Amino acid sequence: MxxxxxxxxxxxxxxxxxxxxxxxxxxxxxxxxxxxxxxxYYAVPFSVAEADAIGLFKRWAAGPARAKDLDKHAQIAGIRKQYFPVYMFKRDVKGREEVLVEPAGSTTLPGLHKLRIPAGDIKIFDEGFDIGGAELVKPDIEMLSYMDSLPGKAKEQALVYFPIWRMDYVFDQKRFEVVIDASTGEIFSANFPARSSTAYMVVAAAGFVAFALEGLLALSSLAVAASLMALTVVGIFAASYYVARRL
Ligand SMILES: [Zn+2]
Known part of the structure; x- marks a missing residue:
C-alpha cells in the first residue's frame, strides 16, 4: 500500500x-x-454527433486547398468514436496561469498539440460519466516524462479524456486519416490529397514567356507591344480563374 x-x-x-x-x-x-x-481525471463530453462529424468532413474536403472533388469522391472507410487521453498541466509561469496539453497516449494523432480544452465543458470522469459507447484509448505515456520540460511551477495536473472522431477515407486508391475534434468541430489532418499546383505553374510560366517576348517587341514597336501586354494580363487572369474553378 x-x-x-x-x-x-x-x-x-x-x-x-x-x-x-x-x-x-x-x-x-x-x-x-x-x-x-x-x-x-476528467472528460469532455461529445458535442459533435457522428452525422455532424461527417458533414464537417465534407465541408472541409470541399475547401480550396483540397484536391478537386475530394468532397464528392472521398469514400469514408471507417469512423471511430474515441476518448483520447491527454494531460492537462496548469502552470504558474511568472504569476500567470498557463494551461498546456500533452498526449497521454502514444498513438499518433494529427493536431494533438493544438487541442484546446474548453474550461466550461469539462466533467469529472467517474462511474457516473456516460461514455456513450466511445472507445477509451488507454494512457501509456507517464505524466512524469513531461514534468521536467514544462515552464513555471506546477499548479495542477489532470488526465483528460478528449472526445474525437477518427475517420479513414479512401481517395484515388490511397488511404487517409482525419481527426474531428468532437468538442469544437475542428478538423485535424496530417496529410490529405492536395489540389494540384501544376496548372497554376503552367499559367505563370506562359505569362512570363509572353511578357518577355512582348518586352523585346517593345524595342521596335511600343504601341503594339503595349496592347499585346494588356491582352496577356487579361489572358492570365482568365486562365487563373479557370484553373481555380475547374482544376
Ligand atoms: Zn478528496
Missing part, C-alpha cells in the same frame, strides 16, 4: 502500488495516480 493526498480535499488516500485510479473516500473525487503524484 502507498498513500498520497487527495488533490481536491487533501484527505489521505491509500492505494495499492500499481493502481492507476483510485477514489477519494472523503470527497469521492476520482483520482489517478502517477509516479509524479496524484491528479484528477
Amino acid at each position: 502507498a498513500s498520497t493526498k487527495c488533490p481536491k480535499c487533501a484527505a489521505p488516500v491509500t492505494f495499492d502500488t500499481g493502481t492507476k485510479f483510485v477514489k477519494c473516500s472523503y470527497c469521492e473525487s476520482q483520482i489517478f495516480i502517477d509516479r509524479s503524484g496524484a491528479g484528477f
Whole structure:
C-alpha cells in the first residue's frame, strides 16, 4: 500500500502500488495516480454527433486547398468514436496561469498539440460519466516524462479524456486519416490529397514567356507591344480563374 493526498480535499488516500485510479473516500473525487503524484481525471463530453462529424468532413474536403472533388469522391472507410487521453498541466509561469496539453497516449494523432480544452465543458470522469459507447484509448505515456520540460511551477495536473472522431477515407486508391475534434468541430489532418499546383505553374510560366517576348517587341514597336501586354494580363487572369474553378 502507498498513500498520497487527495488533490481536491487533501484527505489521505491509500492505494495499492500499481493502481492507476483510485477514489477519494472523503470527497469521492476520482483520482489517478502517477509516479509524479496524484491528479484528477476528467472528460469532455461529445458535442459533435457522428452525422455532424461527417458533414464537417465534407465541408472541409470541399475547401480550396483540397484536391478537386475530394468532397464528392472521398469514400469514408471507417469512423471511430474515441476518448483520447491527454494531460492537462496548469502552470504558474511568472504569476500567470498557463494551461498546456500533452498526449497521454502514444498513438499518433494529427493536431494533438493544438487541442484546446474548453474550461466550461469539462466533467469529472467517474462511474457516473456516460461514455456513450466511445472507445477509451488507454494512457501509456507517464505524466512524469513531461514534468521536467514544462515552464513555471506546477499548479495542477489532470488526465483528460478528449472526445474525437477518427475517420479513414479512401481517395484515388490511397488511404487517409482525419481527426474531428468532437468538442469544437475542428478538423485535424496530417496529410490529405492536395489540389494540384501544376496548372497554376503552367499559367505563370506562359505569362512570363509572353511578357518577355512582348518586352523585346517593345524595342521596335511600343504601341503594339503595349496592347499585346494588356491582352496577356487579361489572358492570365482568365486562365487563373479557370484553373481555380475547374482544376
Ligand atoms: Zn478528496
